[in-house]
Amino acid sequence: MxxxxxxxxxxxxxxxxxxxxxxxxxxxxxxxxxxxxxxxxxxxxxxxxxxxxxxxxxxxxxxxxxxxxxxxxxxxxxxxxxxxxxxxxxxxxxxxxxxxxxxxxxxxxxxxxxxxxxxxxxxxxxxxxxxxxxxxxxxxxxxxxVRPDFDMPKWKGLKIKRPKHDFTDEDIDKNLQQMLARYGQLAPHDGAADDGDYITANITSKADGKVVAEDEELVLRLRDTLSFSDAKLEGFAKLMKGAKAGDKKSTKVTVGAGAANEELRGKDVEVEFEVLEVKKLKLPELTEDFLQELGRFESEEALRDAVKQNLERQLEYAQQQKARGQITELLTESANWELPPGLLKRQSARELERAIMELRRSGFSESEIRARENSLRQNSAESTATALKEHFILERIAEEESIDVEDGDFEKEIFLMSMQSGESPRRVRAQLEKRGLMDVLRNQIVERKVMEAVQAEAKFTDEPYEPTKDDTEAVPLAIAGGGGDIPEAVEKAEEEAKADADQ
Incomplete structure (x- = not known):
């Protein structure tokens, strides 16, 4: 009215x-x-x-x-x-x-x-x-x-490669160590930092001698790559190896094309690390009390079974992403229509949220999610354009095949995300509703169903699966400045880093 x-x-x-x-x-x-x-x-x-x-x-x-x-x-x-x-x-x-x-x-x-x-x-x-x-x-x-008009590509009978892997005890051991690291205690170390050690450091970045970004007392693990929200520093562990409290290490880093600070995109900035403290990680012992605290596991074998299930979920994610990438490439190869810059800019944040939700339901740790999140930010324009074109095509398939969300779909997705975060399903749902992300979750569910329909009609060829190497440390800092960080992501990342440091 x-x-x-x-x-x-x-x-x-x-x-x-x-x-x-x-x-x-x-x-x-x-x-x-x-x-x-x-x-x-x-x-x-x-x-x-x-x-x-x-x-x-x-x-x-x-x-x-x-x-x-x-x-x-x-x-x-x-x-x-x-x-x-x-x-x-x-x-x-x-x-x-x-x-x-x-x-x-x-x-x-x-x-x-x-x-x-x-x-x-x-x-x-x-x-x-x-x-x-x-x-x-x-x-x-x-x-x-508007949604673009286009001729629908042929989506039945696509030829797709699919990664396959049978997880061994060695795979489980490695992943178990990574999981236990989240519950380990950081103990001060008087000596020099080595691969895998942690440092507490102040970070300052400068362009033409002027400070453009800085942060204090960040806890960083020495890994091959340090991922900022707008750039990557390769060789981070090599740079910091041997550093002691009081040392300063500097290097140049190239700002990514999707940085919030447009003036510095593609340019080099000087990044300085001031080491405040070096720490060693002590993993917890698998005592009966710790197993109960970790997830009410009755034995170490039960824990290992849970780790294997998580690895299989991640393999399923890898299979879906591999198939999705091939499907997207095949379906969008003729989608040469331009997308409005305003639409891309607005959609980039929602595409990032969608990707993060997908990672959470697949059982990845928060540190792994942050690393992938930073990578997505650095390639946001290109990845958002591809994702939008893919979305329009999948949406058409969903309409033609009458694919939609069914009762229980939301509950299943929210339950899987709650398992990863350790929060109750009710709290996860409340957070999604508060941030207006239920429609993003709906699109994610529909698109996954469409992908399953496409794959059901596809012809698969198996190939060896190479698990993602856990060699990236991520920080919620834009070294070019410009306010490119999402406040909620920064706050959550800082809380997790502080919790890791206090354990």
Whole structure:
């Protein structure tokens, strides 16, 4: 329904109510006589010019005044007894504004229902610039982002390579050590840092001698790669090996193309590490009490079984990602339509959230997720464009195959994410709802189902699986500055780093 305005005269108040649209004689809403011209600046953009006939304007105005007459209060007349012309004069401004709003709303609704395009954003329409004319038709225009029109690629019978692996005791031992590291205790070490050790350090980055970013007392593990949110430092462990408390180490790092600070994209900045402390990690013993605390495991063998199941979930993720990458490449090879920069910018954050949720349901640790998150940030523009094109294609397949979310799908996804985070499913759901990510989760579920449908029709060739090496340390710091960090991600990462340091 249209909004209601109030007009006050002395102590009398009259509600001016305008219906959504005048009804035809048979009780159904009468469609508007619209002239709609659509221009296509790009595959995903439409510029729409709309003309509403004078007959429709007069019809809406007549209906609005007819609705108002029984309750209209005009000085000198009892409510509902004033002549029509006086009512029209007194309430013209309010009625015209409301009729304009109703005409615009009904026009947009009718255009949408007629299916001239599938909108993926709200219309960019300046309501204040639209005026209801005294004579002649009403005209207005707006820009809107839409799902592109394209010829559907053939998706049945694709040839796909699939990684396969049978996990050995050695695989389980290695992953168990990585998991126990999260529960280990960091003990101060007077000597030099070695591979796998931890350091507490202040980080400062400079461009042309000017400080552009800095952070204090970050706890970092010496690994081959140090991943910032906007760059990667290869050879980090080699750089810091042998460092002691009080030492300073410097190197140059190239800022990534997706950095928030556009001026420094592709340029080198100097990064200095001031070592405050060196620490050794002491892993916990697998005592009966610790096994219970870890997950109510009855024995070390039960723990190892859980580790193997987690590895198998990660293998499943690798299989899905491998297949998805090949499917995306095959399906989007002819999708050469351009995407609006504004759409890419808005969608990049949601694509990042989707990727993180997928990693959480697949059992990756927070440190592994942060490393992959930073990598996604550094290639956000390219990865978002690919993901959007893939989404449009998968969405079409979902519509054609009647694939949608079913009862229990959300609960299953949320349960898997809660297992990774250690939080209750109720709390995980509350966080998703608070951040407005339930629609992202829905898209993720639908897209996965579509991928399963595509794979069910595909022809697979098995290949050896190479587990991802855990050789990247990630920090939520943009070395080029520019405020590129998501506050929630930074806060959570800092809390986890502090918790690791306190254990």
């Amino acid at each position: 249209a909004e209601t305005d109030e007009t006050r005269d002395d102590e009398e108040t009259t509600d001016v109510a305008v219906q959504d649209g005048p009804a035809a004689e048979d009780g159904e809403d009468q469609p508007l006589d619209l002239k709609v011209d659509i221009e296509k600046p790009s595959a995903c953009e439409r510029h729409v010019s709309v003309t509403v006939s004078r007959a429709d304007i007069d019809r809406y105005l007549d209906d609005a005044y007819s609705t108002l007459m029984p309750t209209a209060a005009v000085p000198g007349f009892r409510a509902g007894r004033a002549p029509r012309k006086l009512v029209e004069q007194r309430f013209k401004s309010e009625v015209v504004d409301q009729v304009k709003g109703s005409l615009l709303m009904d026009s947009l609704t009718q255009i949408s229902e007629e299916g001239s395009f599938a909108a993926i954003s709200e219309p960019d329409l300046n309501l204040d610039a639209v005026e209801l004319p005294e004579d002649g038709p009403l005209t207005f225009e707006f820009d809107i982002e």
